[in-house]
Amino acid sequence: MRVHFRVSGLFVLLLPIALVASGWVVAAPAPAAPPGFAPDRTYAVGVRTFDLGRGTARPLRVTVWYPARDDSPRSSGAGPAAPRRDAPVAAGRFPIVLFSHGLHSLPELHAPLTTRWAAAGFVVAAPAYPHTKRAARRFDRGDIRRQPGDARRVIRYLTRLDRASGDRFAGRLAVTRIGAVGHSAGGYTTAGLFAPGHSARLRGGIVIGGAGMPGTAFGGPAAPLLFVHGDADRVVPVSRGRDAFRRVPWPKAFLTVRGGGHGEYLVPGRRGFAQTLAVTTEFLRWTLYGDTQARRHLPTSASSEVTVFADRLDRDLSTETSRLRPLG
Template structure:
């Protein structure tokens, strides 16, 4: 029985993406694979990638962050559309807020460092001999997109000292980072100096905020508070009649418009070139 239990645990880990990278699966034009990343023993970060099959040229990177109790696969349609447009999309399952664990919202302040780690690991694939993405990543063009708590995580990447290759961010139904919640590279700054600018700083980066005006989970005023603190260039889009994220589901009548707005913003600020 004990041996059977061990086998079942190992099988579960394989299915959940905590084992070594799975072979890529090719669809009509987009490939999906999982990287078994970890930032320390207690911070596994299985990361789903979406990218064009047989990539040519160099592709910008999009880091996507899920919300509380979410998983990357719940946003596969959105991610696949970005990959089809020429981006390489990386979506980690955060260790203490994904759907397979008991969610601990107190861990959200640790997630920007997780996101930065994943971005670094994906950028490293550009020089990984034998990898399908080797030589095909535009490592100096990176965007971050996040939903709900993932939106807060995304905004936390744009603190003082954030790298210049982080060109744009999209917060969907998110809120401002708490005081002292800045870029993982800005730990040398005092909490007071970071909170005075709402955690924002560093090289200029375009920010897009999208929020439903009937959101009861994260009220729109929370999104507007974050927008007010963010530096320019920035844009706030009010989604009339929308609640908390149903517009990100392909079956929703607003999905095409919202997903199009996000892709247009990405294309304008982190353009795909040299393909």
């Protein structure tokens, strides 16, 4: 399938929604992983949506992909199953990943990544930001500075659902293990979440094709950060990402996609996608599950002629990992 790109502001149109279903293999149900180990299986994927702030000046539609129980019969050789709407959640407790889109984008346009992370054992919540999303009624580039507040609102809502009797997410969310990921303007939003005073529940972040939130410093509880950037990015120059990287006071890493632009490496089959998917998944497995084996795999996952990995993840996080409770 040919994919056509269109740069608009800080956004690259990644992929038709038809690719939402691509890329995972359904496995049989398995028990939750013990502390220190991420799941070693691939889950079926469910999807549900919420509308927050309905009737207010900041309506916020949220798409959530999550590990699902696979109750459907599967024939031998069948292709990958599409995410099932409102499917039962798989057994266990799963960390939360807050995903932020770029300008003129939508959560579903990033499904090639978000569904794969869900299949790996994460609940991925992606808000459609009210004034920077695609076809926003009143588009406002400057509204990016308010988006970290929207993201925190989504996290608070999911935290309440984990305690809500009768909700399918009740008892299934590891609300003390939260990560944040964002592309382009969403990368700036993600960086803004790691400002002084951020919650210790925010354990790691990934900034893709973005940089630091203007006027906001990194501060608060230490949280490892990963930057992913194409060195031929003409929308957000790689120098901006590297400048933000230098200002991070915590464990950090920088994955450079050689010859990469602003987002084509986020598309399956394109140059750099395999490395980006592998590194981001291992990073989430390490920071949110405390999986030390995933930490060891990071340099190997990034090793290729396509990418360069700068590893500054040298702080001993054993005390952080040891206080993680079982995900049962």
